[in-house]
Amino acid sequence: MKKQFLYIFLFFILISCDKKESPVISFYYWKTNYQLTPLEQETLDGNNVQKLYVRYFDVDLDIKTKEAFPRSPIHFLHKPQIKNIVPVIYIKNNVMLQDNLNVEELAQKTFDYVELINLKNKLSCNEIQIDCDWTLKSKSNYLAFIESFKRISNKKLSATIRLHQVKYFEKTKIPNVDSGVLMYYNMGTIAVESLNSIYDRGIAKRYVSSLKKYPLPLNIALPIYAWGIHIRDNAIVGLRSKLTVEDLQSDKNFTEIDEITFRVNKSNYRKGVFYQREDIVKIEAISAADLKEMASDLQENLNQQPKEIIFYDLDELNLKNYEKSIFKQVSTRF
Template sequence: MKKYLGLFLALLLMACSSDEKPAVSFYYWKTIYSLSAFEKQQLKENQVSKLYLRYFDIALKDRVAIPLMPIRFQEKVDDFTVVPVVYIKNEVMLDPEIQVAALAQRTLSMIDKINEVNRISVEEIQIDCDWTLKSREQFMAYIEALRRETTLKISATIRLHQIKYHRETGVPNVDRGVLMYYNMGRIDSDDLNSIYDAQTASKYIKSAAHYPLALDVALPIFGWGVHLRNHKVVGLIPKITDKQLQRDVKTQALGKHRFEVTEDIIAYGTYLRAGDQIKMEAVTKADLQEMVSELRKQLQVVPREIIYYDLDSINLKTYSDEKEFYKKINSGF
């Protein structure tokens, strides 16, 4: 009897855990907060209750770390739980003269000002910084300074290299991490997709099972064109699709998602010369399903939420032919 009771309890626990699917959240990465009707419809359809809003960047200007491009609100954000995100360039943490305690105070003061003006109440802030071995000490000290200055919860973005080499790069003293499961490779002229490549991901993600911090996950829904000239990267053309490129620019296909410009033109704010190539990189529905399948195998605990990067009509329309798409992707956990 005890044997069967134990089996029943185990099955019951498995059934309960299978119902705990991650919530759908989004990053909002524009300087002006204003949602289109289509974006609002997608948020409602996927039962989104939380938005991670980029509040401002911190970068060096004349050797001083200052906040740049703060968000402005053209409408209220009352329908959502807001998590302010501060993006800090690694150059800030590499500066040996940076005063992390003062920087932490300025960070929190700027967040408070934005919240006060817009009557926003928050319980969590998130720090987004791709720190390295050289900037590890400064970044960790900055997080500790934030801890001393606020009672708010703190989360931090975690890159794949920081997962695999966490003993070397360190683990920040935050409440949760967000695994950034994208931008996995070098932006180059080869045929690899720098946003997502399963083979590249597999070299890193197995280490996630041993990462000593609770993790949520960020997944990509964006794409771009890699502008190449003489097999060298000139720059990125954000938020365009194959169809857009072929409509706006005279090209000939060189293969799957690669095009050669056949006539000089200024398009998307850049000069495209005849002979230049555009390598299109994007994330398909199948890619997202594959990501979730692999993460389910490697993560010890089901994430609390999946945060999609980023909330923009251009990105959303790629997947909008399927109702409740993001809820369905999350259900793969």
């Protein structure tokens, strides 16, 4: 009898030791004005979110002078109450494509601007993230920029990583950062006939197995946004952000063709955008089932468990499309 109790005791110890903790839940905040709505704050509190990745500004190229400059900086309308703020700097690839780019100067100016925003708003940070979809042609400048920025900032540095940069990492190389964030979305081509350019499992499967060999520690970014592809005369007019099926179902100027496609039945303006009669709007969105499917596919192919699952992005217009427990449901699948 004593032996039986001992075996049972050892069994439960082994079970408890083998049990892994789920990755923590974080979010991106991608608006120009920082001011949380009650639902956004409730989402942070309900998921015990300790870290928020806030887009501080973009770095773009001036058309005339060909000089890099900060565009659309963040304005904090109230001070964040969350434990950790991670400034995210989105650098357009055209900046890194400049032949005469002074990467040391760009790194210094970029860091100085981050510090200026922090000083103005009485904020501090331990980590900064660089978001840039670099290519083979911009690789040298980008990697040199990362080296300079890491030395100048003397902070933990993370970088966004795309699927093609994982699969072909021997060519695209790996930036010298502490960790990467795999952007598991925007994997298809925005086109009239595309099914869903945000997430296409068929495209993802061409790349996801490469994760087993990728040497940089990765956290995962998953999409929770939707948009509309605005089509006129079989050509794309534009991309309409944060537009959902429910939005158009409740608008009498649009007629539902199928579950994701609408025809404009009367010319109208909607949120400053002109929709001409007979235009087509196709909604691309991510369902709860899609998120769970993504998590399962990633979990099978990652060479180590991610520490964070970061959802893009924290916005009431996105959050209202999901049940409150979805973020924990997804996290526990890793």
